[in-house]
Amino acid sequence: MNSANGAAVVVGVDGSEPALRAVRLAAAEAARRHRPLRVVHGFIWPLLRVPVNPLAEGPPGAGLRGQAQELVAAAVDAAEAAVPGLRVTGEIIDGEAAAVLVGESPTATMIVLGDRGLGGFAALVIGSVAIQVAAYAECPVLVARGEEHAAGPVVVGVDGSALSRAAVEFAAEEAAVRGARLHAVHAYTHPVSGGPGDMQPLVYDEDQLRGEEERVLAESLTGLTERYPEVAVTRAAVHARPVVALTESSRDAQLLVVGSQGRGELRELLLGSVSHGVLHRAACPVAVVRSPV
Known part of the structure; x- marks a missing residue:
């Protein structure tokens, strides 16, 4: 585990409810370890050559990149609300979600993510991103599942x-x-x-x-x-x-x-x-x- 130089806890977000649960879990983990929290969103659309910026006649902040900025800002707000005073930053990184999070792992204290995301099939108990990150990350991976029983071991x-x-x-x-x-x-x-x-x-x-x-x-x-x-x-x-x-x-x-x-x-x-x-x-x-x- 990378515990030197104030390495951050990194949480992956995609706007889904499991991701917001992961944000709250990650915020608590960062606070316990006296680490900053880094909110990261893997923005895949440029790789697919899809237009991501708003149209010239569209409102400011529209377009896929604008939506991504909004979901990262919402996740940062959720983390700050969960743990007031926590150092929280957010970033959009072009790339597929699992690859982006694995790329963050060498310099992270840990990676936190939800068990499923927006791209997962409802029938899946756990999504492919969580499986891939758990398999390839170079730091511990914490997956938000079930309930955290505060009095338990x-x-x-x-x-x-x-x-x-x-x-x-x-x-x-x-x-x-x-x-x-x-x-x-x-x-x-x-x-x-x-x-x-x-x-x-x-x-x-x-x-x-x-x-x-x-x-x-x-x-x-x-x-x-x-x-x-x-x-x-x-x-x-x-x-x-x-x-x-x-x-x-x-x-x-x-x-x-x-x-x-x-x-x-x-x-x-x-x-x-x-x-x-x-x-x-x-x-x-x-x-x-x-x-x-």
Whole structure:
């Protein structure tokens, strides 16, 4: 995460209601972290060679670019209303929405966006822009979903891999700035294979497996209390599919944090099956954290 030099929280807007929810979430996040908020709109029309400026005989501020300026101004107003005194700026950037937000990610503290936008089909649970940004952004991506249960914990999915350490660290930091409890969930269904090409054992001892998985969870949290002494940490190793376990844990959480990939997933996949699944099903906002290369 880019935390140096006052890096801003960036929120993507398109004039939709999910985007306005994202603006309010982003404003609260920026305030917690004492960061400025940057409102960004990806303006795709110039790429499609569509006239964007008002006609000569038209009123000032008309045309597609004028509409884009209005929606960015409305989003800035919404952020300032949500958190009075917050430093908020807005900008229109020519380009497709996902590409624009990914382009912002190297210098952002985090990217915040709604789960669906104006271009999404109503039947989709989560839009393609959110999926693309979560997969490619170089900073954590926070997707406004469900309800943020203010009294609930920050929940983090842990799978014992090196790739989940970044998610655990980010979740602990979030719990610290929110004054919340951190609840680490490790879900398992069977023993993992020993290596590439190895088959999963067909017969195994349940008690032994539970003990091994609880050890994996404990080791994943080693040193967390020392780094974040103000954060109360609880943990649960559960025999269930990870998406199911994390979705259930999200029902009373204020935030769910997952890594972009998990144990056993191909490194070529930029967004793993668990992170993809909880983005579609979680009952609270979801943060997807990319692991350092």
